[in-house]
Amino acid sequence: MKKLILFLSILTITRTFADEGMWLPHLISKNMEELHKLGCELTAEDIYSINHSSLKDAVVNFGNFCTGEIISSDGLLLTNHHCGFSSVQSHSSVEKDYISNGFWAMNKSEELPNAGLTVAFLVRVEEVTSYYFNNGVLIDNIDSVSTALQNNAVRGTHYTAEVKPFFERNSFYLFVNETYKDVRLVGAPPSSIGKFGGDTDNWMWPRHTGDFCLFRVYAGADGKPADYSPNNIPLKPRHYLPISLQGLKQNDFSMVMGFSGNTDRYLNSQGILLAYNQSNPTKIKIREKKLQLIAEEMKKDPAVRIQYVSKYARVSNYYKYFIGQNKGLKTLGVAQRKQEDEQAFYQWVNADAGRKEKYGYLKEGYESVYTVYEKINTPYVYFEECFFGIDVFMEAYKATNALSSFTASGDAAAVKRYKASADKYYKDFNAATEKKVFIALLEMYRDNVPVDMQSSLFPMIAKKYKNNIAKYADAAFAKSIFTDQDRMNAFLAAPQASVLEKDLVYTAMQTTLEEFRAKLGPYLGEVYQQLDNLNHLYLQAYLEWKKSELHYPDANFSMRLTYGSMKDYNAKDAVHYLHQTHLNGIIEKGDSLNDEFIVPKKLQQLYAAKDFGNYTDSTGSVPVCFISNNDITGGNSGSPVINGKGELVGCAFDGNWEAMSGDLVFEPQLQRCISVDVRYILFIVDKYAGAGYLLKEMDLR
Incomplete structure (x- = not known):
């Protein structure tokens, strides 16, 4: 066992590309020689320490879906506009359209609370791999061991803990966190700045998007996490990031710290081909239709636009991502490169009798499991995207536990909790849009999934509604408690199981879910179990094969650090992209007839007057966005881009179109991290919003 742990530890001291890798900050001491060569002036203790404040104390898990950073001694937090967008949307109305006009608190009393929004600080990390192996073999009771370790780690504290597996369960780390629950909106630019370029520019470079939001973290009087209260005080952080006004130039050192969401860099060629041939095309097809219908309704009514703008953005973001990923997989020949790597791997396995005995089954095992997976994957994707892409079904699904708890045992608290959830659901619910x-989506499911894998919902529709899903929808929306708030409120006043049993939406959701579990569930469960076992063994073998190289674990929404430099790139034949964009580029892109490229009048006036303050670079213009070769993925949105002195220079928000396959394989010549320049952020806060008072609490350098 000690040999296995030592082996995995050794794997973290070399690597292939100077700009590749999502590293665990608590192990960064092994990389410091390379960081220093690239221009970093910090020590490993400056980056991660449990003995004194360090960079990790300024980086937070924002809402369990993004990253944020603390930028003042009063708990001011910077993240992306698209990360804070749902909070902005929740406070917006036709009368107070913060989406279109932006929002700026001119003092702390005007900051807006956000129920349910949290930020979590990483307290410490501990390796716990030895608890999960017995004589080198992975134990079966992983969950119970994790629960015990987590409970022991936080006993007597207000912290939370989580054990996460790495390298396909070949190593395990315990993360202890401190979570704050009072997070208030301080400022957000209008969408014409925060989402400038819209879907057209999404995932693209050059970019001119002011993708940022400001929040503030509040604590109780004792400085510890507390529920929202007007008596709470701004958090006094262990560390906050100073801000550099000097920017970066070509080849300057940069690093990004944040909660990298998910990558599959060790996925084999069969998995890549499954995504390319089945999963991605299906998701693209379904999301395209959903986006079309929502967009049509949003254009008709300003109230619907406000209700659905955040939902639309969520669906659209990964719709374009799947398109780009498939383009990258094809253009860059990712599956073929993986196959060549696998061929060499199996040659290495077969060259030694001991290795062949231990790992020889892998090739046959993968071929066998993917033969089954390929038959059930498309129906599964249709189920996931169609049924759980219908909000009324999702709401019925969420209601199941709460309402069944009440009807079974009279748990009134469960109903009260669900009532709060339902109110939030109906705030952004439009019946006409949802019915379309x-x-x-039901028609797409019916027409594309084999009949023997479908729910009995469809034979019922065929018989009772003459196969007319629109007529079924009319009946469901006319009576369901999940399609009308008044009906829902009346039900919650006196919940009865008989009402749910007759509800067309609820019964359709329950029937479909139960039959899916019966028809596909066993096959999916077996496929996932076999893949877990194969992947565990494959990673063990792969790391042994490549033991002279450094291998970072796949992203799993744990804090990571990636380092590299500001860099141009050659996008395609005869196209070379520079690393920095400027305010004049916004004016050039501006188009008053295109909603995605409208430039606010005040921003035009500031540009015309050259009222740039001290936020310019050597060109005399305000820098807006830049690119670096830092290795990021989903979850890194909002991450700080930090220079060699530990100062904030930007806020990461996107990847680039030419390397959309980057979650599956790193592309060193093409892959870039797109960030909004901190000087543009300060320019907007100060000159555009008139909220310069906020700069007084920052450390500007």
Whole structure:
């Protein structure tokens, strides 16, 4: 066992590309020689320490879906506009359209609370791999061991803990966190700045998007996490990031710290081909239809636009991502490169009798499991995207536990909790829009999934409604408690199981879910179990094969550090992209007839007057966005881009189109991290919003 742990530890001291890798900060001491060569002036203790404040104390898990950073001694937090967008949307109305006009608190009393929004600080990390192996073999009771370790780690504290597996369960780390629950909106630019370029520019470079939001973290009087209260005080952080006004130039050192979401860099060629041939095309097809229908309704009514703008953005973001990923997989020949790597791997396995005995089954095992997976994957994707892409079904699904708990035992607290959830659901619910999506997605499911894998919902519709899903939708929306708030409120006043048993939406959701579990569930469960076992063994073998190289674990929404430099790139034949964009580029892109490229009048006036303050670079213009070769993925949105002195220079928000396959394989010549320049952020806060008072609490250098 000690040999296995030592082996995995050795794997973290060399690597292939100077700019590749999502590293665990608590192990960064092994990389410091390379960081220093690239221009980093910090020590490993400056980056991660449990003995004194360090960079990790300024980086937070924002809402369990993004990253944020603390930028003042009063708990001011910077993240992306698209990360804070749902909070902005939740406070918006036709009368107070913060989406279109932006929002700026001019003092702390004007900051807006956000129920349910949290930020979590990383307290410490501990390796616990030895608890999960017995004589080198992975134990079966992983969950119970994790629970015990987590409970022991936080006993007597207000902290939380989580054990995460790495390298396909070949190593394990315990993360202890401190979570704050009072997070208030301080400022957000209008969408014409925060989402400038819209879907057209999404995932693209050059970019001119002011993708940032400001929040503030509040604590109780004792400085510890507390529920929202007007008596709470701004958090006094262990560390906050100073801000550099000097920017970066070509080849300057940069690093990004944040909660990298998910990568599959060790996925084999069969998995890549499954995504390329089945999963991605299916998701693209379904999301395209859903986006079309929502967009049509949003254009008709300003109230619907406000209700659905955040939902639309969530669906659209990964719709374009799947398109780009498939383009990258094809253009860059990712599956073929993986196959060549696998061929060499199996040659290495077969060259030694001991290795062949231990790892020889892998090739046959993968071929066998993917033969089954390929038959059930498309129906599964249709189920996931169609049924759980219909909001009324999702709401019925969420209601199941709460309402069944009440009807079974009279748990009034469960109903109260669900009532709060339902109120939030109905705030952004439009029946006409939802019915169109409901009809279209059910029709797509019926027309594309083999009959023997479908729910009995469809034979019922065929018999009772003459196979007309629109007529079924009319009946469901006319009576369901999940399609009308008044009906829902009346039900919650006196919940009865008989009402749910007759509800067309609820019964359709329950029937479909139960039959999916019965028809596909066993096959999916077996496929996932076999893949877990194969991947565990494959990673063990792969790391042994490549033991002279450094291998970072796949992203799993744990804090990571990636380092590299500001860099141009050659996008395609005869196209070379520079690393920095400027305010004049916004004016050049501006188009008053295109909603995605409208430039706010005040921003035009500031540009015309050259009222740039001290936020310019050597060109005399305000820098807006830049690119670096830092290795990021989803979850890194909002991550700080930090220079060699530990100062904030930007806020990461996107990857680039030419390397959309980057979650599966790193592309060193093409892959870039797109960030909004901190000087543009300060320019907007100060000159555009008139909220310069916020700069007084920052450390500007």
